[in-house]
Amino acid sequence: MRLDTRHPRQIRADIRGGRLTGITAGLGQNYVQANLAILPRAQAYDFLLFCQRNPRACPLIEVCDAGSPEPVGVAPGADLRTDLPRYRIHEHGVVTAEVTDIRSYWRDDLVAFLLGCSFTFEWALLDAGVRLWHVEEGKGVAMWRTSIACRPAGIFNGPMVVSMRPIRAVDVAKAVTVSARYPGAHGAPIHVGDPAALGIDDITQPHYGEAQFFAPGDIPVFWACGVTPQAVALAAKPPLMITHSPGHMFITDLPNASLAAW
């Protein structure tokens, strides 16, 4: 994997200038990357409430003021309209455009939400010596819609999506305690060991992402996934929703370690 260890400010400047256009994995090594969701103010209260009620799946790390594209809490000076490599425009729940700049879509009533992502706890797991096969193999994780209902909020309602990583049995406890320190990045696992308890019939057939390699004795460990809020929001068919394109995240100025719970 390509690594870019410059400060996120410099990397975002290259993204803004069109010099970096791909996925953000490996960029801004050790800095928090975030999922982006932008909604009109008319839908923002329900979405904020949905995140408050479902913090494991929707760990908010920033909510901008209506009309402001600057995430002053996590990356002062950044512009969320230009500083991600790629965006998806969704109208009434359908992707209508994929663009590299959303200034022409911006409005005074738009609210930008940034949500923590699994990169942060994966970094913590690797740092603690927990092996992650998909990282070693350069693959994506496996994800499923589950039988766990999110707590609804206004127009938003739907199932929790989880990601699954096979963990060596000897490392399961460590994987729990290490990821639990990062509630801003989905926190501890939602479930350990029994796919059927989540309504998952076939652990070899993910709904999203890639099937995972299991070494003998590995335990499937499930974390709440940031796909949840996006899937739930789009199912409500809001008139406009803008998100990052998959893998093309926002790189904040927060070191991963700073997201640890006090």
Place this chain on the structure above:
Amino acid sequence: MRLDTRHPRQIRADIRGGRLTGITAGLGQNYVQANLAILPRAQAYDFLLFCQRNPRACPLIEVCDAGSPEPVGVAPGADLRTDLPRYRIHEHGVVTAEVTDIRSYWRDDLVAFLLGCSFTFEWALLDAGVRLWHVEEGKGVAMWRTSIACRPAGIFNGPMVVSMRPIRAVDVAKAVTVSARYPGAHGAPIHVGDPAALGIDDITQPHYGEAQFFAPGDIPVFWACGVTPQAVALAAKPPLMITHSPGHMFITDLPNASLAAW
């Protein structure tokens, strides 16, 4: 202190029926007690955002649907209009009535917020063997407005209020780790040891509550306080805000231990 070890459902029924009218300290032993703040939907987005941006001072444990007085997440079947012993009605930031039932004030656009309170982490501290002089003496804690600015949200803006407990030096580390497990009840201390760093000139003169006894060598330990959101909200002079009267809290069905972070 009077103790009532019945289930909160039974205690709330007595409160609803007018048979319990005083403060709630000692009632529903080991169950989470909560601060109540009720605002019109027109101010609710800003308040929800304020809480999201200031989680140490404003640990939300429930936000009801607009118009619903039932906190389905923490006490299904309860009615927030009748199940607290005493309420304050604030109009444009001024107390205009103190009542034992708010059904006549209720409207379809009101949103009820419940916030965790220090009772939960004090229970955890005592359980862990950390001595709290004010509990042993049957006194209130000491509180100050500090020089720490909360992060503003819309109309809401103001200083963080903290509570202070003198802790034996040998117990300070334990007090930090034990309270940190309860982010839903203000979590770890905001500050340990230096009142001046918070803009507190005189540790013997609290802005609210009572001055505290210090044993030789005790360290002043400061936690974010639930007075913060109420003070900030009232400073914005919303047309209507309903709160519990001081000490007359809402008793949830959540055991204190259930509020521990995963």
